[in-house]
Amino acid sequence: MSGADKEDIRSSLFEECEELLEATQDGLNAMADDPEDAEAINIVFRAVHSIKGGAGAFGLEAVVDFAHKFESALDTLRSGQADLTDDVIDLLRHCGDNLADLVDNARNGDNASIASSKQLEERLLEITGDLEQDDLPEFNPITISLDADPLSDVGPSRYTIEIEAKPALFSGGNEPAALFMALRRLGDVEVRASLDAVRPLSDLDVRACAITWQITLTTAGSEADIKEVFEFVEDCCELTIALEDTDDPAEQIAKVGSDLSALGDRDVPAIPSLSDLVQDVDEEKAKKEEKPSAGAAMPKAQAARTDASSKAKSSSTIRVDLDRIDKLINLVGELVIKEAMLSQSIDELDVARGSSVSASLDSLKQIASEIQEAVMAIRAQPVKPMFQRMARIVREAASATGKRVRFVTIGDYTEVDKTVIERLVDPLTHMIRNAVDHGLERPEDRKAAGKPQEGTITLSAAHRSGRVVIEVVVAGGGINRDFVRNLAMERGLISEADTLAPNEIDNLLFMPGFSSKAEVSELSGRGVGLDVVRSAIQKLGGRVAIHSDPGEGATFSISLPLTLAVLEGMVVDVGGETMVVPISSVQETLSPTRNDLDTLGVDSVVLRNRGELVPVIDLGAYFGFRTAPSTLEDHVLLLIASDQGPRYALVVDAIQDQRQVVIKSLETNYQQISGVAAATILGDGRIALIIDADTIMRDLGSSGPGDKQMKMAG
């Protein structure tokens, strides 16, 4: 087997570990909800055990050691020898987190134990006590025995066949059992597996087959017949075939009989083929569990059911390279555009309505858009793993600040584009930390206010009108507006004279340079505030809003596009060109009257909007398509809000439409253009540029676009 194969298996091990860790978290949650739930603890036990098994195959000692102790404690708990108190559940959660850390370290090639393991192991030992015993399934030496009856009659000749498999036997897809079955057709077969060379699971070499087989075949056939069976595997195993003297068959049979009884009724799993390794351990253990043991009897049917359902789940998913999906998404995008172009051309042909052409076209249109949705859905992933990470953040933040938090998640299975989820982790982590640190009152303050000591933070996800909305609801004190206002004045963000609506005060939290905690706390005050959160979310094409009820709590809601491949855009006309402005940057649109506008200097125009002077930029002039129009009254202004600077207004001729556009790179065949984020293809097949509101702002701050053009021409 090549190194690449091994790497493949390794990475699939970690992917499986991730699923198992997720199952662990689920199980722990279920245990917290209902400590009597025997199935919940079994789920956790199975997951931890499978992680241990998988890790053992790759010699990840730190993981195996910790998982083993974790598992022992779980075993004690499920057998009812220790009580499942809140403290214990808390400990188990920490263990789950720690196991995740260990797996993470191992994935990065760091196989060392971590300090926290030691502590947790000691606490686990309190549960396990002296009960700690090595009754957990090791990799038991196993014998494969086919149901040959040793007492059947002994044929004319008896052969002893010894097989020693080379790795090539398995990588070639051969199955020893199939060979044995083939031999059975020749006569009676007795197979013994020699397990002397089998090593414990913890240092198992998955590539080597440590088992050798001795087959006793009683057949009327010749040696050539036997050789024929092995024709295809001759090259990949060591094979010896010897004719045996069978003077005393009874003796032989007696020997075989004793061998069989020694084997007992031990389970006979398959040879640990590489990719099944983890699963095998799982199955073996599941079988073990089925045996009534230590009072933790799980109904057999239930065990079988969960086993079957988990198998069904694993067989119904495949792993696909993201590039392939992206290619498919691109092609489908093309299909949709072509369909639109086709329907436009047919319109121009003036085909009668209701004709077969337009009927077919309509169904084509529908199929195309369904394909597009289906393809987009491939990239979508449930937010659950991210939410579970957040649960951990809450726990850590709570213990660091001494607060008591109940963390509730809603809509775990809401699906969002994988990339969006990945990029959302950091800002969300920050918000959650903030929520615990600043949003919730201390337990004693809560008590004084007549609230339960435990504060609730709810994280929810839901689809709403083509976007996903993620909300963090903090049932705490809400935003102390006087405090926020004073602090903002102290920081020079607003002046004393400013009159701000409550909502505007709340939004001060998102201003750069604002940190609401009087003393910078170790947890969330590292000089980065919610402004960083907002800019990260805006980069994703999202928006974040805040809503607060003093005394009741605050809600932060993040609205995000479902995917990064398309963008919600406002299609506008500028000097005969069609351009797209991302909706996420547009705060409002307005038709200016003469009274709203003032001229500053020779040709700088400002707009008076909500007591603020907003610079006005003509988009056409900025891009060099035209000279700025002398009067703006029949134009439309888009108020652009950017976190990186003051607001400004863009002059466009007209707003055509608001729609989703597919993002296309300009850089593949050309290069980056200042003020342009990307391109897209409109329904008529033409290309429109998507503007980059932030760059335009930056250009304004430094040199005008005019200067830039001069430089470029030279």
Place this chain on the structure above:
Amino acid sequence: MQDAILEGAGRSLEVVAFRVADQDFCFDLASVREIRGWTSTTMLPHAQPYVKGVINLRGSVVPVIDLSLRLGFGAADPGARHVIIIAGGSNQTVGLVAEVVSDILTVSESDLQPIPDIVDAQVREFISGVLLQDDKMIRRLDLHTILDQAGQHAA
């Protein structure tokens, strides 16, 4: 460059011949992807004058270059009688505006002649040789130079 051409003498070469500003040019057939009718382009801001804009080529955004202007003949003012030659290497595709494509010719590399030294620098920058075919002189364009220029100098 001239040495390279002379070394290749004897091998045959397929070229796409076309007219720009009433002169005959050609590209190696291998670098030409397709030829399509003129479609109006989307203007690119801050671009060099010879970059006419971008078009949609089956979902890719492809810049279109006015060869006439690029070669110093003045703007082409493209219309229905013009074509866009889609050409490119492995990692970049451009469209080049030309007048009618006249032919695909198979010529021997020995028919290629180096350009005379007296020709000015701008011409020498893009033209890697000339080809005498019947009574016409066909200028062989160096696509790589044009691609480089399109990618790097235009903004």
